[in-house]
Amino acid sequence: MSLVKFVCTGCSCLCDDTEIEVEGTQIKKINNACVRGAALLSAADNPQRRAPCSVNGQETSLAEAVEEASRLLQQAPRRLIFGLDNSTLEAQAAGMELAQALGAVIDDSSSFCHGPLIESILTGALPSGSLSQIKDTADLFIYWGSNAHQSHPRHLAKFFLPFYTELEEAGWVQKAQLCCVEVRDSETSSVCEPVFKLLPGGDRDFIAQVLNISGGGEGTPEAKTFVELIKRSHFGVIFAGLGLTYSLDGDYSLFAEMVQKLSQWTRLVVIPMVGHFNMRGFNESLYKKTGYINKVSFASGISHGEEFGFLEQVRSHLADCVLVIGSDPFSSLPHHVLRELEGVPIICFDPFITPTTKAAQVVFGTAISGLEVGGRAIRMDGDEIPLPVAKSSGYPSDEEILKRLAEKVSG
């Protein structure tokens, strides 16, 4: 048995200190992974959980699935490619090539979560930084609308807790402050001091108060404490969670104004608490290729717009065939919208059986990125992380299938 280093792709922390002990192709021991990472690894070895290649519910060979998928893609006038947030950068590039070859629309889950925030960072409207630098130098950590303990279970342990103590005469003291802006008591808020507790949807008001105080005006005592905290710090980081994004309905302009204003007193950076391990990679790659991070159509050149978002495409019946790669919209997206997919062929890539693979006409059971297939990914902070292969499997990679489909549809 051998101990193998493994970069966990359970979330966008991309923990690179996890290890597995492998015997043959079976994982016998897992070190350092959290409950989510461990679940991913244990599901990897469970044949009941793995998705086989299939067409209309019948198990098939990879070649037959490729044949049927390319037929569906070729016969549909309007194709939609969605997902790729759980794929390597290499597979994402292949997915974008396929979208271009097909003249398809391409989008990912950032279009209904962190997209606007990542866009603000990529365009320079919001300052950001690398976690490796932050964990050694920042002295103020603010989790805003994020219960990291549940969404990114090792985030605090890896990027905050062990590093922020120093020895004084009185003993070990915390060198950096951890606080949060939250709407409910959570595991993360229980280790934060202070906790800025808002009513759900109250973020915009709180930001307005902070802005007012920063400009010399009046505001609530909580907003005053927040500004004081910023003024006392040398280097602050805001970990922006989905709570903030949804409360602002994706409009980060006032938040960006606040960060700019507060930056007169401290260095302040923002890191999106991205969920899928390589969503940021998708956004950065598409941005480089087209100038847009998501919601792109290759139907005639490059176009971008709300109508090319996944939910809008489905809601308004704008797609005749949907290719979902490594995503499970049927688990968490609005079902009243997904019902509009009735009669639309779905092709789905996933290592596991999910509600979306169950709804698909063609399924490709794929290798798990970072475990069974290597490559590269972009962590939530924008750092590129290499993903070595940790163990072998007989499953094809997303990249391999996408390239085969591209060959078929262009040949």
Added chain:
Amino acid sequence: MNPPVSIVIVTYRDALQKAAEKKGQSVESQERAAVIRLSPGDLKALGVEEYGRVKLRSDVGIVVVEARLDRSSKPGFGYMPVSRYTSELISYDPTKAKLPNFKRIEVQVEPSDEDITIWAT
């Protein structure tokens, strides 16, 4: 039976629920997902004990889940893990908001004798 109570649901992530879902432990996953956490005042207004069943009705869907007490919850707000249950209630209407209402699902809550909602797999 007590009259319905208007509640705004805020969704949250539950690592154990997600882990159970990934491992295919459907019972554990469902037990953690089919839950709404309500303030003491709202539970009282509904006349529902903790672990009692409630029906949640949004403008796009209906589910029956278990009520739990959340002492830190403000009246009028309820908390649910993101799951198949919330996806039945969440709506997306770009004429009202750019993003789906994951953190502000308006529902009518009423006590229920029906079984917890489950879907055919």
